[in-house]
Amino acid sequence: MFAKKTLVAAAALLAVAGAAQAQSSVKLYGYIEASVGSFEDFSVASSGTLVGATTSRATKVESGNMMTSYIGLSGSEDLGGGLKAEFVLESFLAGDTGSNVTNLAGGFWGRGSWVGLSGDFGRVALGQYDNAFFTMGLLYNPFGSSMTFSPSMVSYYSLAGFQAASLGYDTGWVNSITYETPNFGGFTASVQFAPKETSAGGDAKNNYSLSAAYNAGPLSVMGVYTSSGKVAGSAYLARQKNAGIGASYDFGVAKLSAQYSQIKDETAGADSKSKFFQVGATVPVTANGNVMVSYGQTKYEDGFLGLADGKLQQFSLGYDHSLSKRTGVYAALTTKKLKDAGLADDSANIFAVGLRHAF
Secondary structure, eight states: OHHHHHHHHHHHHHHHHHHHHHHEEEEEEEEEEEEEEEEOOEEEOTTSOEEEEEOOOEEEEESOSSSOOEEEEEEEEEEETTEEEEEEEEEEEOTTTOOEEOOTTOOSSOSEEEEEEEETTEEEEEEEEEOHHHHHHHHTSTTTTOTTTOHHHIIIIIHHHHTSOSSSSOSEEEEEEEEEOOOBTTEEEEEEEEOOOSOOOTTOOOEEEEEEEEEETTEEEEEEEEEEEEOTTSSOEEEEEEEEEEEEEEOSSOEEEEEEEEEEEOGGGOOEEEEEEEEEEEEEOSSSEEEEEEEEEEEEETTGGGOSSOEEEEEEEEEEEESSSSEEEEEEEEEEEEESSOOSSOEEEEEEEEEEEEO
C-alpha cells in the first residue's frame, strides 16, 4: 500500500513539474565570432575630434567584426489569458581575449537587460532595450550590425574605434521604458522613454524615441525619430534630434536596401549636422552563400565631430557562407575615406576572414 501511494505521489509531482515546465522556460544562447586580417582606422584626439592620421596597419586576430559576440539568458512564463512575463540578460564579449565588452553605462549585461510583459496588446519592457535607431540601422544594410563593415553602424557608432560616433547614445537605451505594438496587417510601432534621472537643466533632457514599420512580403520600410539629452556620467552623451528611414525589397535574385538619416547636435548651443545615406545589395550566389555590397556616405556640417566640413565615404564588399544552420565563414573588405576634412591621412582600409557560430 505504501509503495502504491508513493508511486501515485511521484506521478503527481512529475505531472506538476511537467506543467510548470510547459508554462515557463529559461534558455542559454549566444554568438561567438573571430577573424584574422589587416586593420587600420582613423585616430581621435582626447577631445573626441578626428585628427589627421590613421593608426598603423597591423595584422590582428579580432572578435566581432561581422557581429559582436555575446552570451545571453532569456526566459518567459505563461501567466494565462495570453499574458506572458519575460526577461533578457545579454552580455557582449570579446572572443579573441575572453574579456567582457561593456556598454556606454559600463554594464556587464551590455547587450540587453530587461523585464517585461507581452500579450495581445504588444510588449512593455523596462530596463536596457534596443533603440529603434539601432534597429533601423541594422535591418536595412547588407552587413547588419557589423561595427566594422556596415557603413551605417560605422557612421552611427564606431568610426575611429568607437571614438567618433555620430549618435549621442548607445545601441540599447538604459533606464528605459519601451512599448511595442502588436502587428496590425504588417504595421508595427514602438515608443521608448528614458528619463534623465537628474534635476540638472541645460542639455540634460529626457530621452524619447518613436518608430513605425511596415512589412509585407518582400517589402520592408521603417522610420524612426529620437530626441535625447546630455547627462553627465550617463550613457546619454549629446543633446540631439535625429530622424532616419530605411527600406528594402527582396527580388529573389537580390535584396536591395537603402537608408537615409539626419543627426542634429544641439549640445551647448551647437547646430551641427551629420547627414547619412547608404545603398546596398545582398546577392545569393549559392544555396548557402551570399555576396554583400554596400556604399555609405556621411556629410558632416558646421563643426560635427570637430570638422568644419567633410564627408566620410565607405565601401564594403563581402562573402558569407553558411556551413550549417549555426556555423559559417566570411571574408570582407572595407575602405573608408574622409574627404574635404583637412586631414593629412584621410583613408583607412580593413580586410578580414572570419568564422562565426551561434548556439
